[in-house]
Amino acid sequence: MTLAIFLVIAVILAGIQTAVPFIVKRTVIFGVTVPEKHIKDEKLSSYKKKYALLVSLLSIIALASYVSWVLGSSPSEGQTVLIGTIIQFAIILFSFTLYFYFHGKTLQVKKEMKWGENTTQVQIADLSARAKDEMLPWYIFLLPMVITVGLIGYTIAQYNLLPNQIPTHWGINGEADAFTDKTPVSAISSLLMLLVMQAMFLTIIISTKKSGIKLSATATNASRARQLTLRKYTSWLMFLTTILLTGMFSFFQLRTIHPDIVDGTIVKAVPLIFLFVTLGATIAFAIKVGRSDKISIGETNTGIRDYDDDVHWVGGLFYVNRQDPSIFVEKRFGVGWTINFGNPIGYFIILIPLALIILFSIL
Structure with missing residues (x-):
């Protein structure tokens, strides 16, 4: 297996x-x-x-x-x-x-x-593109956070039922393989990490929605289609990932409180379901976005070209532009988003949650 x-x-x-x-x-x-x-x-x-x-x-x-x-x-x-x-x-x-x-x-x-x-470098802005943006609303991401907060409260109420050794890691078979002593913090540490991840996803979605929709001057229709597709399905992928993470963490937490809640077959199935659904969704996302700008109808490129921002890309991987207010921009290698390292807000969105997750794992 x-x-x-x-x-x-x-x-x-x-x-x-x-x-x-x-x-x-x-x-x-x-x-x-x-x-x-x-x-x-x-x-x-x-x-x-x-x-x-x-x-x-x-x-x-x-x-x-x-x-x-x-x-x-x-x-x-x-x-x-x-x-x-x-x-x-x-x-x-x-x-x-x-x-x-x-x-x-x-x-x-x-x-x-x-x-x-x-040729002349041209940058264009299309205010109408915002009206066509189909990203999920940010408040949808509050639902899994409410579930997590409720489960934290339930764990505190059932503290006496918890074992003396609290699981901190689960293997691919769904069984716990690392433990720590029972304390009020360790009892909810995994849920706190989950809550931090949910908050990070929420912040990323809000920041991405506010980021600029960058269109091509020579292939406006194709670039608009790609940008809108990327934004829409990014929000769906992140929401699905958040729901899957919430379900898996909640399952393991409830099983810690109530060890006999399900049989061994379901225990083994949970991590596999999470893994394969996530992989399948990621593949579908990459294909959908990758095909979104392949057809360009009625586009012209005579005498002009898009603004060449290679100077802002270090090795084509890291975007550094202090003049661009966008926190996230489309990747140049891979499908998805990367941080604008010239905008300090991006560091806080990523680094603070990571620091909190590490802190909770240590405690």
Whole structure:
């Protein structure tokens, strides 16, 4: 079972990493802004194909070796988990290494070909796009927080029923494998961490909704479609993730208070349901957003080009722009959002919750 789970995760991870150059915004290739009329350049297309081939080839070799090792040597579950985790990180590391290599190659091509030097850079604003924004309202994210607060109250009321050793970690089989002494804080520490995560998701949604809708001057319709799709399904994915996390944490907390509340089959199923639903939703999100700007009807790009903000992207990964009030912007490698490191509010949104989660885990 452990082999199958890690194999499924690794295959999905490898698939997403392989497809990244083909699902990002079409005018951004390996983190570099490319004028609309050059996005199908033969060299750039070959870079994408080489990246996809190398990542997929390494993934196949690594996963085949992993399966052969597990089936041939019958390692312990801990060893299977450890090596499976190492392989997943190796795939990510290799894909990022290739990304930086082709990022440099793409920058070199852009510089040598002098793309866009004889055109005017244009930034546009479309106030009507806000009216079409279908992100979920922020107050929807209060529902799981109310559930968590209610469960904290229930735990305090049932404090005497709690065991002397409070679970702090659960394995992939749903059983607790790490414990700490019972105290008023340890009894609700996992729920406090959950509440912090819920608050972080809520803050991210509010900040994302307030972030600017960046449109292309040369492919306005396509970029509008992508931005609205990205925003809409980001809110849905985050809400689903929050609900799943709330359900899983609540299940484990109730089982700590009432050990016989369910049988072993359900205990094993809960983490797997969370894992596979989350992975499935992430894949659907990436596909939906990746396909949203592939069709551009009636677009023109003669004599103008989009504002080239490569100067604000460090390595095409980290966005630093103090003049941009947006806290989150669309990623250039991968699908989703990244922080504007030039806006200090972003640090508070991410770092403070992480610090609180670490503090609660220590206590």
